[in-house]
Amino acid sequence: MNGQLHDAYKVPPVLKSEGRGKVLIKQGLIDYQTQCFRELDEALARIPDALTRCNLEEFNNETIHRAIISEGSSAVEDAVLKRTLDKLEKSGLFPAPKVRREWALKTLEELLTKQVKDDFNDLSGAVNGCYKSLIGPCPALDSLLVFRGGKLRVHPRFIAEIEPRFTLAVDEKHLKHVKKIREAAAMVAELDAMSRKAAEEMEPRPLAGIAYDAADLVTRLARGAAFEDAELVAMVMGVRFGSM
Numbered sequence: 676m677n678g679q680l681h682d683a684y685k686v687p688p689v690l691k692s693e694g695r696g697k698v699l700i701k702q703g704l705i706d707y708q709t710q711c712f713r714e715l716d717e718a719l720a721r722i723p724d725a726l727t728r729c730n731l732e733e734f735n736n737e738t739i740h741r742a743i744i745s746e747g748s749s750a751v752e753d754a755v756l757k758r759t760l761d762k763l764e765k766s767g768l769f770p771a772p773k774v775r776r777e778w779a780l781k782t783l784e785e786l787l788t789k790q791v792k793d794d795f796n797d798l799s800g801a802v803n804g805c806y807k808s809l810i811g812p813c814p815a816l817d818s819l820l821v822f823r824g825g826k827l828r829v830h831p832r833f834i835a836e837i838e839p840r841f842t843l844a845v846d847e848k849h850l851k852h853v854k855k856i857r858e859a860a861a862m863v864a865e866l867d868a869m870s871r872k873a874a875e876e877m878e879p880r881p882l883a884g885i886a887y888d889a890a891d892l893v894t895r896l897a898r899g900a901a902f903e904d905a906e907l908v909a910m911v912m913g914v915r916f917g918s919m
Contacts, residue, residue, distance in 0.1 A: 683707035690905035748792035860896030
């Protein structure tokens with residue numbers, strides 16, 4: 676897990692009213708996924724720019740863009756080689772296929788220098804790196820993209836799906852559970868204030884399937900620990916965040 680994703684998981688969720696109920700929003704993950712898609716779009720936008728710099732505008736199409744993502748500079752080499760061979764054949768200057776190929780390879784070497792090849796390979800690496808940073812599951816990279824305005828970009832449909840994907844409906848039982856936890860903490864705090872030291876007598880007893888220790892949580896609340904309702908709801912729902 677990369678550092679940014681780790682930090683995104685640590686962001687406490689937000690509890691909001693929606694319709695007749697409440698939802699728990701993982702805002703940290705929404706922001707992270709949105710930023711990943713933005714960086715992916717920026718990397719994709721560099722492909723047509725690179726083709727223009729190399730005077731390869733005629734290859735500026737969806738097919739070559741997708742090929743560069745998967746194959747790097749090899750995709751450009753194949754396209755240029757094919758174009759050169761076709762032109763030589765049509766010109767009739769080099770009847771022998773072997774001679775045409777030798778001439779085409781020489782032209783290719785002059786046009787696509789090591790630096791140019793490295794640039795296209797770096798572009799491929801950048802796009803695939805952005806894709807690997809996404810929170811899965813995601814569709815295959817090829818299916819995630821659409822060609823519009825002369826460049827590939829993340830399909831708007833997937834961007835629109837980010838917020839719903841990281842928004843969880845909160846069941847009424849979870850809200851009641853949180854209320855009981857707060858009531859129990861208030862009772863322990865009252866007993867503690869009467870010098871009965873109730874909090875000190877409570878032994879942690881983990882509850883299977885729930886991502887918190889109920890007894891320990893009540894003790895911490897009784898001793899003044901502050902938790903937002905969203906944090907407590909997340910705990911009883913088993914949504915991990917922070918150092919939990």
